[in-house]
Amino acid sequence: xxIEQEKCVGCGGCxxxxxxxxxxxxxxxxxxxxxxxxDCGTCAxxxxxxxxxx
Amino acid sequence: MSKxxxxxVAGAGPAGLMAAQVLGEKGARVLLVDIKKDLPRVxxxxxxxxxxxxxxxxxxxxxxxxxxxxxxxxxxxxxSGAVIGLKRSVKVSAGGKTLTIAGKxxxxxxxxxxxxxxxLQGMLARAAAQNNIEIMPETQALGVxxxxxxxAVKLRSKGAEFTVQGSYAVAADGVNSHLVESLGLNxxxxxxxxxxxxxxxxxxxxxxxxxxSWITFMGKGHTxxxxxxxxxxxxxxxxxxxxxxxxxxVGVPALGGAAPSAKQEIDHFIxxxxxxxxxxxxxxxxxxxxxxxxxxxxxxxVEGTVAVVGDAAAFIxxxxxxxxxxxxxxxxxxxxxxxxxxxxxxxxxxxxNSFEYNDPEEIKRSTQGFGLHVLEDKxxxxxxxxxxxxxxxxxxxxxxxxxTVRTALFNHMTQIERERPVLAATxxxxxxxxxxxxxxxxxx
Numbered sequence: 001x002x003i004e005q006e007k008c009v010g011c012g013g014c015x016x017x018x019x020x021x022x023x024x025x026x027x028x029x030x031x032x033x034x035x036x037x038x039d040c041g042t043c044a045x046x047x048x049x050x051x052x053x054x
Numbered sequence: 055m056s057k058x059x060x061x062x063v064a065g066a067g068p069a070g071l072m073a074a075q076v077l078g079e080k081g082a083r084v085l086l087v088d089i090k091k092d093l094p095r096v097x098x099x100x101x102x103x104x105x106x107x108x109x110x111x112x113x114x115x116x117x118x119x120x121x122x123x124x125x126x127x128x129x130x131x132x133x134s135g136a137v138i139g140l141k142r143s144v145k146v147s148a149g150g151k152t153l154t155i156a157g158k159x160x161x162x163x164x165x166x167x168x169x170x171x172x173x174l175q176g177m178l179a180r181a182a183a184q185n186n187i188e189i190m191p192e193t194q195a196l197g198v199x200x201x202x203x204x205x206a207v208k209l210r211s212k213g214a215e216f217t218v219q220g221s222y223a224v225a226a227d228g229v230n231s232h233l234v235e236s237l238g239l240n241x242x243x244x245x246x247x248x249x250x251x252x253x254x255x256x257x258x259x260x261x262x263x264x265x266x267s268w269i270t271f272m273g274k275g276h277t278x279x280x281x282x283x284x285x286x287x288x289x290x291x292x293x294x295x296x297x298x299x300x301x302x303x304v305g306v307p308a309l310g311g312a313a314p315s316a317k318q319e320i321d322h323f324i325x326x327x328x329x330x331x332x333x334x335x336x337x338x339x340x341x342x343x344x345x346x347x348x349x350x351x352x353x354x355x356v357e358g359t360v361a362v363v364g365d366a367a368a369f370i371x372x373x374x375x376x377x378x379x380x381x382x383x384x385x386x387x388x389x390x391x392x393x394x395x396x397x398x399x400x401x402x403x404x405x406x407n408s409f410e411y412n413d414p415e416e417i418k419r420s421t422q423g424f425g426l427h428v429l430e431d432k433x434x435x436x437x438x439x440x441x442x443x444x445x446x447x448x449x450x451x452x453x454x455x456x457x458t459v460r461t462a463l464f465n466h467m468t469q470i471e472r473e474r475p476v477l478a479a480t481x482x483x484x485x486x487x488x489x490x491x492x493x494x495x496x497x498x
Contacts, residue, residue, distance in 0.1 A: 009097050009341050009343050011342060012228075013251070013344050013346070016228065021196055028090055028095065047315070047343065048251040049316070050315045
């Protein structure tokens with residue numbers, strides 16, 4: 001998964017719900033560590049503004 | 055082993071900031087961490103209205119003379135931002151019928167709309183002014199462990215992971231708390247409704263026919279997916295604009311797949327929904343979002359030497375004012391514990407006695423109006439139409455509002471039984487619904 005930075009509003013919802021702690025906050029935007037990401041899709045499921053993309 | 059910190063506070067929202075400030079004033083060495091860089095900036099969808107109904111969380115919060123006052127807990131915190139008194143709560147059906155509740159407070163208000171960023175800025179400034187409070191932005195609390203002599207909190211900052219030791223920890227890291235999860239406490243909680251996602255817009259130039267109102271859009275016809283919650287209210291906006299700003303919030307179940315996202319629903323609502331005409335000139339000045347799990351409250355918010363405060367311990371939320379109050383109470387309990395070796399359990403008792411969702415009977419009373427969401431839109435149109443001209447008074451407090459609505463509708467029961475006997479029977483059944491049923495029914 002990747003987070004489209006221009007769509008992310010920085011609410012932090014995906015950061016805390018990521019089951020493998022693969023999402024960090026950088027400059028108040030969510031950024032996925034692709035090496036740690038398992039592509040489970042939880043972030044896409046919970047994002048209110050559809051910022052995470054496969 | 056001597057530790058660097060007496061208390062490690064995870065989360066610099068209203069609960070964490072209040073806890074840090076009180077502990078700092080008591081002389082404790084405090085570490086306050088938060089994942090954000092710009093701490094008072096609010097990116098998360100949050101209506102942040104002051105709930106002024108006496109008795110909410112066994113407290114009565116008012117806003118007067120530049121401060122929020124907590125009468126029962128006997129403290130105040132400065133608030134220098136703007137406020138908008140909300141004079142009525144208007145529930146709008148898909149067919150445009152309304153049920154209007156006038157404000158029951160001495161000022162004739164149902165709630166007070168305020169600016170959460172201004173509140174947090176003031177709280178942060180007061181915490182930052184204390185030398186014994188160390189503030190670490192851009193730092194995520196990943197987990198906490200009770201150790202032989204206190205707590206170990208695992209942190210991540212700019213890609214590096216490390217552990218800090220303290221005597222006590224405060225988990226103020228919000229509704230999806232990592233610290234609560236790491237302690238295994240979520241296994242003790244039940245899930246209602248699964249997950250929700252939320253999107254909200256702050257907009258200028260909204261042609262809203264209900265000024266100074268808390269507006270709830272009721273019924274399936276407002277959304278693409280036929281489910282969800284939609285609210286709107288005016289919001290003061292930091293001197294950034296002189297125009298009236300409306301905050302529109304849409305929350306829908308996070309179902310994944312082809313189900314509409316909160317973003318699709320809010321865009322539908324303003325562009326093609328039943329009331330799109332209100333928004334034809336609207337300009338979006340801010341977008342916010344949120345995601346949350348609906349878990350029953352923590353029965354015991356103290357685990358070893360970790361106190362869980364605010365939304366981290368709650369079902370849905372404690373409101374901002376509850377976060378402040380529980381942060382205040384937990385900090386005093388920890389300060390007493392640090393000074394005398396006892397007192398932390400006072401916070402757990404207060405939580406158990408004051409957070410409404412801990413009391414099944416209170417939940418039952420408050421959920422007796424939830425069933426409205428399962429009615430067909432034409433039924434809601436009909437019922438709201440009956441209340442035209444009624445003199446209904448109340449607040450927006452989620453613990454009393456459903457009962458206010460139910461009472462208003464039941465005042466017309468004779469007519470409903472005569473004209474719509476099936477609907478009358480359905481309405482009466484809501485009174486007998488169990489808490490679990492009510493909350494699940496609400497999700498459809």
